[in-house]
Amino acid sequence: MGTWKKRTKAVHEGIRRSQYGEVSEAIFMTQGFVYDSAEAAEARFIQSGEDEFIYARYGNPTVAMFEDRIAALEGAEDAFATASGMAAVNGALTSLLRAGDHVVSARALFGSCHYILDEVLTRYGVEVTFVDGTDLTAWQEAIRPDTKAVFFESVSNPTLEVVDIKAVSKLAHAVGATVIVDNVFATPVFSDALAQGADVVVYSATKHIDGQGRALGGVILGTRDFIRGTVEPYMKHTGGSMSPFTAWLMLKGLETLDLRVRAQAGSAQVIAEALQADAQLTQVIYPGLPDHPQHALAVAQMGVGGTVLALDAGSQAAAFKLLNALEIITISNNLGDAKSIATHPATTTHQRLPEETKAELGITPGLLRISIGLEDPEDLLQDLRKAIGKA
């Protein structure tokens, strides 16, 4: 299986067939497992063998299929599936860090990631330094000999800043720090984050991996040592594990992930170019456009601009008018979905940030995040153009 290409792994890797020889992966909707004897139960609690399960919070066959499949796709030794993307971000950071540790994080983060770094970790005595993730000098100045970890979104939500995984990893590894990358926007299809230097990759599977708006999920990927030695003990005792039903949804999502995100990224590129040419908007932000500040880096790192673009309508009133005039694109706050979704981050996903932080991050009153789905790109473009006209 090691020589298979990503698309083959996405369909076949990790499968565990029951005695019935089912084609589609079975949903082992069970929280527990029976033992042949009291001695067998004792033995399994001392040291469970491969494919020996104890309790669904610790592991489950359907969840293991998802973990093996996504680990193979990402090129990671192992994975731990979590109840949500935030359980993955929290699990990766909290299982590693202790009071007194120092972390350097990019400032441009999803609202809940910012909460974990800025409010949770600091509450337990972890020191966090925030930097402009696109500024390598800032990373260099902030990383200290005692820095334990660095954290960033490889493409930031929602401002689409691209962080140089290779360069930041080099700075971090020089002091022995662990590099944790929230890689949602790159998706396992476009990601080469581990080869580029990341030690740990985290996904919200809620986004492209499910891709059809059904379930929350997440995953932490890394070395077997890190996943089984550091992450698993923390996750299995604190309750953030993925449910078997969710794992099944995510497994089926992985089978079509490549087709979906390539189509979505292709449409996003076409739509971003067309809207930029219209020149009615203050700004079209998309890593696939040559005028994006990290365009060359985005292409080198992911090969494409991704499935999400951002528009600046100029003011909150104009942004709201635009949103309310959309007919195909829905107003919601997921991304990576088959349905195109428009979000006003300043009043929803990033509402809790202080005004000055929003300004610092470029989350302006007119900013709209547009996740491009699987609809016909011509229909989406027409929908956006009509709405922009009304705004």
Ligand SMILES: *Cc1c(COP(=O)(O)O)cnc(C)c1O
């Ligand atoms: C959505 C998202 C998360 C959180 O994922 P959930 O599945 O909603 O918990 C974390 N990081 C980024 C970059 C996201 O876009």
